[in-house]
Amino acid sequence: MAEKDQSVNNEEVAENEDATVNSNTEEDTQSTENTENVQNGSEENQEENEIQQLKDELKEQEEKYLRLYAEFENYKRRIQKENQTLKTYQAQSVLTDILPTIDNIERALQIEGEDESFKSLQKGVQMVYESLLRALEENGLEKIEALGQQFDPNFHQAVMQDSDDSYESGEVTQELQTGYKLKDRVLRPSMVKVNQ
Numbered sequence: 001m002a003e004k005d006q007s008v009n010n011e012e013v014a015e016n017e018d019a020t021v022n023s024n025t026e027e028d029t030q031s032t033e034n035t036e037n038v039q040n041g042s043e044e045n046q047e048e049n050e051i052q053q054l055k056d057e058l059k060e061q062e063e064k065y066l067r068l069y070a071e072f073e074n075y076k077r078r079i080q081k082e083n084q085t086l087k088t089y090q091a092q093s094v095l096t097d098i099l100p101t102i103d104n105i106e107r108a109l110q111i112e113g114e115d116e117s118f119k120s121l122q123k124g125v126q127m128v129y130e131s132l133l134r135a136l137e138e139n140g141l142e143k144i145e146a147l148g149q150q151f152d153p154n155f156h157q158a159v160m161q162d163s164d165d166s167y168e169s170g171e172v173t174q175e176l177q178t179g180y181k182l183k184d185r186v187l188r189p190s191m192v193k194v195n196q
Contacts, residue, residue: 088140088183089182089183089185091139091140091141091182092182092185092187095136095139095141095180095182095187096187096188098132098136099180099187099188102129102132102133102136102178103177103178105125105128105129105132106129106178108125109122109125109126109129140182140183141180141181141182141187142180142181142182142183143178143179143180144156144178144179144180144181144186144189144190146172146175146178146179146190146192147172147173147174147175148167148171148172149171149172150168150170150171150172151170151171151172151192151194154186154189155179155181155186155189155190156172156179156189156190156191156192156194157179157189157190157191157192158192158193158194159176159191159192159193160174160176160192160193160194161193161194161195161196162174162193162194162195162196163195163196164195167195168195169195169196170194170195171194171195172190172192172193172194172195173192173193173194173195174192174193175190175191175192175193176191176192176193177190177191178190179191
């Protein structure tokens, strides 16, 4: 009977060992599955993080592109505006240099003489003067109206005062030197005598 008890004990021990081995195997399988799940989960999280990081980088690059594009468009507009201004006022320096010559021609035309040769010379100078003014006006030169106008410091330079009852106060009574402007820019203000 002792052998039978011992054999029953051996069988129980063997069963316990099998149960332990089986439970260990099941635990190992579960722990392997858990490890695989954790690895799969961490790989998924890592992939999601990489995707999010790439999306953020793309958004940042798009913003840089849009800023650069806007900057370039502003630069183009500024250059176009500068070119337009240069075209509009390209004749300014030449016209400014010619103004004293126009003044001299006007003074020459004011001289009077009786001689026939003088009159023909004066007529020739008058024709050159008119031709020159016409060419300058085609390039944007305009005379500033002064006589009989209200004094405007933007267009007139007062050098003398007058007391004339036939004119209103602040009205220009005499133009001493003609003023000119190029489009909307004053090249030289008119020198005037202003009524008190």
